[in-house]
Amino acid sequence: MTRRAVARALVYLSLVLATLVVLLPLTVVFLTSLKTSGEMADDSGALTLPDDPLNFGNYVTAFQDGRMLSAFGNTALILVVAIGGTVLIGSMTAYAIDRFRFRFRKLVLALFLVAALVPGVTTQVATFQIVNSLGMFDSLWAPIALYMGTDIVSIYIFLQFVRAIPVSLDESARIDGANAFTVYRKIIFPLLKPAIATVVIVKGINVYNDFYIPFLYMPSEDLGVISTSLFRFKGPFGAHWETISAGAILVIVPTLIVFLFLQRFIYNGFTRGATK
Amino acid sequence: MTDTTRKAARPAAPTAPAGPTPPSAARRTRRWRGVTPWLFLIGPLVLLIAFTYAPIVNMVAYSFTDWDGVSPELHYTGAENYAELFTRPELFEVFLVSGYYLAASVVQIAAALYFATVLSFNVRFRNFFKGVLFFPYLINGVAIGFVFLYFFQDGGTLDAILSLFGYDGDRAWLGTPASANVSLAGVSVWRYMGLNFVLFLGAIQSIPGELYEAAELDGANRWQQFRHIIAPGIRPVLSLSVILSVSGSLSVFEIPYIMTGGATGTETFVIQTVKLAFQFNKTGLASAAAVVLLLIILAVTWVQRRLVPDDKVDLV
Numbered sequence: 001m002t003r004r005a006v007a008r009a010l011v012y013l014s015l016v017l018a019t020l021v022v023l024l025p026l027t028v029v030f031l032t033s034l035k036t037s038g039e040m041a042d043d044s045g046a047l048t049l050p051d052d053p054l055n056f057g058n059y060v061t062a063f064q065d066g067r068m069l070s071a072f073g074n075t076a077l078i079l080v081v082a083i084g085g086t087v088l089i090g091s092m093t094a095y096a097i098d099r100f101r102f103r104f105r106k107l108v109l110a111l112f113l114v115a116a117l118v119p120g121v122t123t124q125v126a127t128f129q130i131v132n133s134l135g136m137f138d139s140l141w142a143p144i145a146l147y148m149g150t151d152i153v154s155i156y157i158f159l160q161f162v163r164a165i166p167v168s169l170d171e172s173a174r175i176d177g178a179n180a181f182t183v184y185r186k187i188i189f190p191l192l193k194p195a196i197a198t199v200v201i202v203k204g205i206n207v208y209n210d211f212y213i214p215f216l217y218m219p220s221e222d223l224g225v226i227s228t229s230l231f232r233f234k235g236p237f238g239a240h241w242e243t244i245s246a247g248a249i250l251v252i253v254p255t256l257i258v259f260l261f262l263q264r265f266i267y268n269g270f271t272r273g274a275t276k
Numbered sequence: 277m278t279d280t281t282r283k284a285a286r287p288a289a290p291t292a293p294a295g296p297t298p299p300s301a302a303r304r305t306r307r308w309r310g311v312t313p314w315l316f317l318i319g320p321l322v323l324l325i326a327f328t329y330a331p332i333v334n335m336v337a338y339s340f341t342d343w344d345g346v347s348p349e350l351h352y353t354g355a356e357n358y359a360e361l362f363t364r365p366e367l368f369e370v371f372l373v374s375g376y377y378l379a380a381s382v383v384q385i386a387a388a389l390y391f392a393t394v395l396s397f398n399v400r401f402r403n404f405f406k407g408v409l410f411f412p413y414l415i416n417g418v419a420i421g422f423v424f425l426y427f428f429q430d431g432g433t434l435d436a437i438l439s440l441f442g443y444d445g446d447r448a449w450l451g452t453p454a455s456a457n458v459s460l461a462g463v464s465v466w467r468y469m470g471l472n473f474v475l476f477l478g479a480i481q482s483i484p485g486e487l488y489e490a491a492e493l494d495g496a497n498r499w500q501q502f503r504h505i506i507a508p509g510i511r512p513v514l515s516l517s518v519i520l521s522v523s524g525s526l527s528v529f530e531i532p533y534i535m536t537g538g539a540t541g542t543e544t545f546v547i548q549t550v551k552l553a554f555q556f557n558k559t560g561l562a563s564a565a566a567v568v569l570l571l572i573i574l575a576v577t578w579v580q581r582r583l584v585p586d587d588k589v590d591l592v
Binding site for chain 1: 314317324326327329330331332335387390391394399408411413419424426429431433474475478498523527530534546549554559562574577
């Protein structure tokens with residue numbers, strides 16, 4: 001009995017420790033974001049509380065001088081277009097591959113399967129040249145096209161769901177005179193809602209957080225997304241940790257809100273996305 | 277199982293609609309049906325070829341040239357780039373840095389396994405702990421980079437915590453190569469552990485509860501339950517996590533690039549490749565490096581598929 005109690009206590013201890021390890025670095029940055037530059041300079045240590053817990057001046061600086069507003073705008077635009085495109089492409093591909101028997105079907109399928117094994121980071125050297133020759137370099141089209149065109153995982157997820165939709169539904173619609181596009185639009189697509197939710201969440205978080213692609217393809221300051229705009233804080237705000245912290249918290253808060261509201265979908269989405 | 281029944285239910289060849297349609301119209305329908313799937317596939321295939329396959333082919337081609345990425349001129353140099361890659365030690369040293377991340381991923385998987393097991397039993401505040409452990413995975417990488425730059429800063433979070441316990445080291449955590457790499461690998465564990473954890477937890481929770489009850493009746497303790505029920509149940513997810521962390525360790529980019537820019541011996545293979553290609557305009561050499569990395573990752577994947585054959589690839 002006592003041994004069980006000790007084991008239980010140790011388990012809780014480890015969980016509390018892990019919670020501290022996760023939350024402490026974030027909390028300290030949050031506290032720092034509320035301090036004034038004067039407080040930062042007097043060297044009172046990282047763990048002290050800010051004098052004025054409602055000092056949001058650093059957030060104003062981060063928003064105005066750090067161009068975070070246009071960054072959020074660019075990110076939102078890329079998110080909407082790239083996710084919309086991914087949903088269309090993924091569902092169309094899955095519909096065509098699962099519901100039709102045609103020549104080279106196996107080859108097409110293999111092309112998509114093998115592509116899933118190629119990590120995107122390795123091929124950017126050459127992808128860059130293609131994006132450049134298409135005239136998309138330093139425009140919002142570069143990340144949009146790359147996010148849409150290289151997402152094999154969503155195609156997998158859609159394939160799983162299309163397979164689960166009974167073929168008899170398509171067939172009865174066909175007998176009523178519907179053509180393939182009507183079947184896709186009126187029957188398959190509406191039934192794919194859970195898959196669409198998964199793809200929107202997983203893709204949305206990945207696009208929101210991506211740094212590599214916007215960093216490589218959109219060097220202009222006007223085209224900053226939240227990752228690259230935040231990264232640029234490093235220069236002008238060099239040692240101004242209070243401003244950098246405010247910028248980091250600004251970027252984290254939307255993620256936290258989405259996570260709190262959509263927890264269950266997020267867990268399911270990432271589990272499905274990674275294992276399929 | 278469902279597949280066979282479905283195949284049987286589906287007509288072998290697309291038949292034209294029955295009824296009084298004249299034969300020529302039937303043929304036209306058939307031809308039209310042959311074209312239909314391609315109408316759906318043309319867009320996705322164009323994107324797939326343009327942004328995945330064309331780059332691979334080009335990259336292999338560039339790797340045998342001295343191209344600088346800009347000038348219209350390029351010369352075929354044979355395997356010179358590859359020779360340079362394998363003989364100039366500073367170009368190959370970056371692989372050693374991956375070792376730190378590989379070691380970190382062992383820690384990461386072990387920790388994820390521990391927390392997943394613990395939280396699969398009845399624990400108070402389970403959802404809170406689950407959320408806290410997973411949340412770092414969702415945070416923007418640049419924000420994480422800054423959070424931890426401040427964490428490791430002189431007089432930053434870590435120093436402040438240590439001084440609470442009476443250590444006043446004032447160490448420059450990112451100052452020496454070994455210390456910097458260990459710190460950065462630690463950040464990577466902090467960031468990615470949550471994904472492994474949630475995957476493991478999902479796999480453990482899909483094991484039917486009666487198994488534990490039966491084991492408990494037979495007098496099995498927690499360790500035996502883990503060893504004989506949980507471990508076999510999560511094998512596929514475990515092997516997936518291993519492969520993800522091996523290829524992840526080889527292609528680390530964000531955290532070291534954001535935090536140190538590759539200084540003090542923290543340069544990774546991808547940082548080096550990006551610098552070769554986009555700062556020093558050595559597209560040829562960078563392509564050769566990328567080809568080597570791609571081959572290594574494909575080899576690792578292949579080995580994993582070999583070792584864990586029950587993790588079947590589902591060819592529809």
